[in-house]
Amino acid sequence: MPSDKRLSKIGLWLCLPLLLILSAYLYIGSDLVHQPRYSLEQKLVSSNTSTSTSTKASLLDGNQLLNGTPNEGFVTYVDNSRLYYNLLIQLLDSIHYFSTRPIIAYGIDIDLDFDTKKYPRLIQRRLNKSNCGRSVFFCKIHAIIESKLDYGIQIDADSVVNWNIDILFDVIHRWPYSFPLAPRHPTPPNNMDSFFKAFQLDKKNRSMPYVHAQFSWNYRAYPFFIRALRYMREGNFLGANYDESAVNVFLWKDRVQHTLCRIDPFVEYLPAYENQEQTCGKSCHAAFMIIHGAKDASIARRSFKHLRKLKRLPFIQTPSHGFHYLNETQFTCCEPDSQPSSIHPLICEYPHWKLGN
Numbered sequence: 068m069p070s071d072k073r074l075s076k077i078g079l080w081l082c083l084p085l086l087l088i089l090s091a092y093l094y095i096g097s098d099l100v101h102q103p104r105y106s107l108e109q110k111l112v113s114s115n116t117s118t119s120t121s122t123k124a125s126l127l128d129g130n131q132l133l134n135g136t137p138n139e140g141f142v143t144y145v146d147n148s149r150l151y152y153n154l155l156i157q158l159l160d161s162i163h164y165f166s167t168r169p170i171i172a173y174g175i176d177i178d179l180d181f182d183t184k185k186y187p188r189l190i191q192r193r194l195n196k197s198n199c200g201r202s203v204f205f206c207k208i209h210a211i212i213e214s215k216l217d218y219g220i221q222i223d224a225d226s227v228v229n230w231n232i233d234i235l236f237d238v239i240h241r242w243p244y245s246f247p248l249a250p251r252h253p254t255p256p257n258n259m260d261s262f263f264k265a266f267q268l269d270k271k272n273r274s275m276p277y278v279h280a281q282f283s284w285n286y287r288a289y290p291f292f293i294r295a296l297r298y299m300r301e302g303n304f305l306g307a308n309y310d311e312s313a314v315n316v317f318l319w320k321d322r323v324q325h326t327l328c329r330i331d332p333f334v335e336y337l338p339a340y341e342n343q344e345q346t347c348g349k350s351c352h353a354a355f356m357i358i359h360g361a362k363d364a365s366i367a368r369r370s371f372k373h374l375r376k377l378k379r380l381p382f383i384q385t386p387s388h389g390f391h392y393l394n395e396t397q398f399t400c401c402e403p404d405s406q407p408s409s410i411h412p413l414i415c416e417y418p419h420w421k422l423g424n
Contacts, residue, residue, distance in 0.1 A: 136171075136215050136216065137169045137190070137216065138216070139168060139216055139217060139218035139219065139236055140169040140171055140218075140219060140220075141162060141166070141170040141171065141220050142170070142211055142220070142222070143158060143170065143171075143210075143222050143223065143224050144172065144173040144175055144194065144207060144210045145172070145173075145175065145179075146175040146177065146206075147176065150364070151224045151225065153364035154224045154361065154367055157361075157367035157371055158224055158226055158227060158228070158367075159181065159186050160227075160368075161228045161229075161371045162188075162222075162228055162232070163186055163187075165232055165233075165374075166233050167233060168188070169190055170188060171190045171192060172191055172192070173194045173213070174191070175193075175196050175199070175206050176193075176196050177193070178191075178193055179191040179193070192213070194206055194209060194213065200296070200302075201302065202304075202305060204309035204310045205299040205300070205304075207221065208292050208296045208299065208313075211282065211284070211292055212292050212293060217285060217286045218236055218284075218285045218286075219283070219285075220282075221281060221282045221283070222281060225361055225362060225367065226357050226358060226360075226361070227357075227361070227374065228356065228357055229374050229382065230377075230378070230379050231354075231356050231379075231382055231393075232356055235330070235413070237411070238413050238414065239283050239285045241411050242283075242284075242285055242287075242411075244287065244325070245288060246321060246323055247282040247283065247288045247314070248284065248325065248326065249278035249281060249327060250281060250327040250329050250331050251276050251277075251326045251327070252276070253329060253332070253333070255276060256307070256308060258307045258308070259312060259316075261307070262316050266316050266320060268320065273319045274319055274324050274417065275318070275324050275325070275326060275417040275420055276402075276404075276417070278311075278314070278315060278318065278327075279311070279331060280314060281331050281357065295314055295317055304316075324417045325414055325415065325416055325417070326417070327413055328352065328354045328399075328401060328415055329352060329353040329354065329400065330353075330354045330400075331358070331359040332350065332355060332359065332384075333359055333360040334358050334360050334370055335360075337358055340380065341373055343381070345388070345389040346386070346387050347384060347386050347387070351384060352385070352399070352400050352401060352402050353384045354382055354383055354384070354393075354400040355382040356382065358374070381395075383398055383399070383400050385398050385400075393412055393413070400415075401415035404417070
């Protein structure tokens, strides 16, 4: 009998480590160690979106694919405009050169057919304009929702990116709030009065400046986008600045007080970055990460070629102290009426912002 007891104890001690290993395996395999994707099974998300995904996407390092969707990446869209199709080529070139992340490109009522050997990190999908609402501009928000990315950066097709673009993914991984980030607009429009009235907003008591509709977000922001798209589909925000008007209205309604720095300066300001000018007279607080607004493919192509030659130049522009790197924290890309956020130096806070500051 004593020998039987000893054998039982030995067997118990041998089984215990195996049970611990099995428990750890089951725990790691569950979603308890990873924030699950936001559920998009809602009536606002169309069920008839056709999707064709590059098989190359499955080879990406560091991106867990779910039904062909990476964990993080860029989103853009084009319709059947030849102008924007040609511009998109320049954006794809710059992302494949400067970034390690994939890009999801949506064709609005068209099937995109880019060479996936040339663009191995391109995922091509299609959206129906009828599901966006009455304006093709609303398809930007619809594309963001349909992307199902946990961490996403939306970039307009008339843009090229710089060497530092992937820093934005660090920003949105740190971002703790349930609304998207967008860069401060250099020239706020004065055509929003009808929306202030319709949505009962006090024009003089807004919580932050007007932002440009190029969004960076994580899974927490999907309810915000879904609400905005619902209003667009109901016939709101036709005119003025369309999707940009909508997002600004709901950011103000929610009393949001954060923007990104002006990370997407217009292409006309690129020479200041190229020449690393020491002084600046207009739109001086900027971070040259996205070059935006080239309405001609030859201009976008030339901008990309220049960025390739410039290598890793300092990119934080100041009014009178030239350009600096992000870790030179004594310099900031935030305007004087704001302050750099402790979350990330590319985020600006507006705790006391008033119109006219």
